[in-house]
Amino acid sequence: MKTFNTSLFFCICFLFFVGLASAADNDTITVNYEVQAINELNIDGASVTLTVNAATAGAQPNQVTTSSTYDITTNCAADAKKLTAAINSDMPANVTLTLNLTAPTNGTSQGDVTISSTPADVVTAIDAVAEANINMTFKLDATVSAGVVASASKTLTLTLTDS
Numbered sequence: 001m002k003t004f005n006t007s008l009f010f011c012i013c014f015l016f017f018v019g020l021a022s023a024a025d026n027d028t029i030t031v032n033y034e035v036q037a038i039n040e041l042n043i044d045g046a047s048v049t050l051t052v053n054a055a056t057a058g059a060q061p062n063q064v065t066t067s068s069t070y071d072i073t074t075n076c077a078a079d080a081k082k083l084t085a086a087i088n089s090d091m092p093a094n095v096t097l098t099l100n101l102t103a104p105t106n107g108t109s110q111g112d113v114t115i116s117s118t119p120a121d122v123v124t125a126i127d128a129v130a131e132a133n134i135n136m137t138f139k140l141d142a143t144v145s146a147g148v149v150a151s152a153s154k155t156l157t158l159t160l161t162d163s
Helices: 002-022
Strands: 039-044 064-074 081-087 095-101 120-126 129-142 156-162
Touching: 039 156, 064 156, 081 095, 095 120
Parallel strands: none
Antiparallel strands: 039 064, 064 129, 081 120, 081 156, 095 129
16 A cells, blocks of 8 residues: 555656646747728718709709718728719710719829719729718709609619729
């Protein structure tokens, strides 16, 4: 029995000292990381209304204008992105919808752009940017040849895409 107790004592001491010898005051870990492409766009507000209802005698109807804002975040490379705009179907004959987007700090506005069902560039040369409340101005023109056009709506789609 004494031999067993002595052996047990030495085994416990051995395991204790092996544990101390294995412990360290520092260690390492591998940290894996990634930043993926971020491309976010938001139009503030659900709708805008444009109503042509006045003219000066002898002239075409007055253009009407309204504004909204948009927000953009992208971590793209230099001049890598652009914004395009399109509506779900073309405007009636002799009625023109124009859009002017102020460019974010790192971009170039294309000024007044006539919007149709074909996507048109409205802002180009967009670099990495995170900005909110950037102005967008809508303009509606109609000639007398348009006649009376009943109230209708179009869905405008802004798209942040590669240049």
